[in-house]
Amino acid sequence: MTDAERIRAKVNQVRSRFFFLLLANFVAVAVCGVALVAALAGFRDEPAGRPVLLAAVAFGLTAGLLAILRTPSGPATAARVDRRLGLQQRLETAWECLASRDELDLLLLRDAAQRVHYVQTSIVAPLRFSRATKISVLAGVMLVLGVSIFRILDRSNRWGVFPLESSARAGQGASPAGVAERTTTRTAEAPKPGRAEFRQVGTLDGAPQLAGRASQQPGTAPDVSLLFPAQEPPSSPAAGKGASADRPGDASRRADASSRVVNPQLDAGAPDKRASRGSELPVTQPGRTPADLPSGAASPGSTAGAASVRKSLQQTVASPAGPSSGRTGGSRAGSAGPAAGPAQGRDRGSAENADAAFIARYARQYPAMGPVSDAVLASQGIPPGMRQYIAAYFAAIHR
């Protein structure tokens, strides 16, 4: 092997190491980027797997491309080796004379080859991360931790930043009192733009709607309204008192619950701040009062209530002028007085019969809700971040 070949081999060896070092640096940054994307995926309503996969592919390709582009050329590598080993530009000069056969160039090549022959590439290019990489990785880790901690702190979605299914899950597993408390918190706090206070109102076309401030924003409420037949997911009792309305043998209280606000404070005589807003809420079928609701629908947030609403809506479709069609929203409409209507009388009876009838109705009706839920989830008008919550809600209904 000639001196020129030895020099070329050594320089190429160092170049390869530079490439892998650069690749390691960029991959470290890319991993942080992917982790950040994964953490931020909770903001989106799509499943997290796809964006993370796309981000991993994009970051990986970028890292590889950057590593290729930024790998130093042969002369630059020789210059780096010179600087690193203090060779006084011997290798860099020799690299320019590789093809020469001049006597002086041969001397130069021999001199350089002797000096780099026993040099280890790990000495020339030690494995370490650049400062920029360290800063990037640190920033990425801090961002990921920050997002993760924020999500953990906001599991109850108090700030409404994350439309997490964790919130829904927490609602399912929590005690009625806890749910009631949470519901109170949500309903009592000032409404934010894009957030809906979900209240059910009846519609003429038989689909339940949400009433509230957000529902008045174009393109938000009409889609969401299909999903919330009651104020809370049906698997979780909306309020302490509202849950009790489904108990067998408590039909009279169920009837009372139709006009009751889910906030237990209101039951205790606390002033209902929302009552004053009730008149502002859109009731799509004027004239209907909560007293018109069936007893099952009288409990906002309960499964029975949701099913009853649907049944009443079906009945509405069948006979729009029927007096038994339930139109909710009464709990927000400020009608705190007795809400027993004509429909209540039909549902009064034994609790067992009522429950059995409800289950049967729900079982019949649920298959029809499948396409509805799909259509709603495919809708473009759902507010940002709400889609996952809605999906969780449907899942809760299904369970």
Place this chain on the structure above:
Amino acid sequence: MPSLEEQFEAFTHVFDRLKSEVARAFVGQPHLVEHVLICLFSNGHALLEGLPGLGKTLLVKTLSDALDLKFSRIQCTPDLMPADVIGTNLLVEDARGIQRFEFQRGPLFGNIILVDEINRTTPKTQSAFLEAMQEHRVTVLGESHLLEDPFLVLATQNPIELEGTYPLPEAQLDRFLFKLKVDYPTIDELSRIVDLTTAGEVHQVSRVCDRQTVADLSALVRRVKIAENVKRYALRITMASHPDSPEAADLVRQFVNYGASPRAAQSMILGAKVKALADGRYNVSLDDLRAMALPSLRHRLLLNFEGEVAKVTTDDLVGEILAKIRPS
């Protein structure tokens, strides 16, 4: 005929021996000695600036002794005429009684010329050195006379007592390869100087090489390799001395009127080649260039009025340039 490698080794050997021989009579200031030797092997000239009594004349005399070269000294005064330096045609009469003009060579016809206090002579006489320094020849009455190689002009000037002096014009300053500053010796060096000059010790300087060897080794210098990147570094340093250059330092923009000429880059690279050879290398390094930047550039930067008022030195400016320009 020795091989190229042997010639390079001979150069290193001669250079080291010259340094040690000069150091026997001229105490201290190894960098000054090295730079003077670099000028010698680069076929350049040096302007030595320093106070009287610092050994400038001794340095030049010792060097000529070590090289066995013809040494001349020209003491510049305001009434010194060009003919006194170059020589003149004299009317001579031969044995047959025939009279004719014959060129009588002046002190410029030597190998090592010490031009003492060059700034005290008139510009007319100063310009007489121009052709000799650049072309290595003089022209008298239309007849050119070649100067022998090696031809090394070592001019001195006093930085103080500037009354009645004629500062060298920029064109003449540019002819000097290096401008070297002769500093005061340290106390240890001064002690050795006192011992040498007052104790009656006489140090005979050995002859290291002859004129032909110096000429051969000077030719070898130009074969030293310089990488493209290293060369560009020298060019960038030169360009950065111009105030309108994109890479110019802030001090340069503020205080420099005119930057260095292309001769500065030539001086830097040529000096760096000699230094590389003296260090036993076949190629020029960045450190060589940095070492040659100051003596190559300091007399080629022309300060503006602000710089003169602020008493900014060209050494500061060169330091600023070197700090700013990094090899790519």
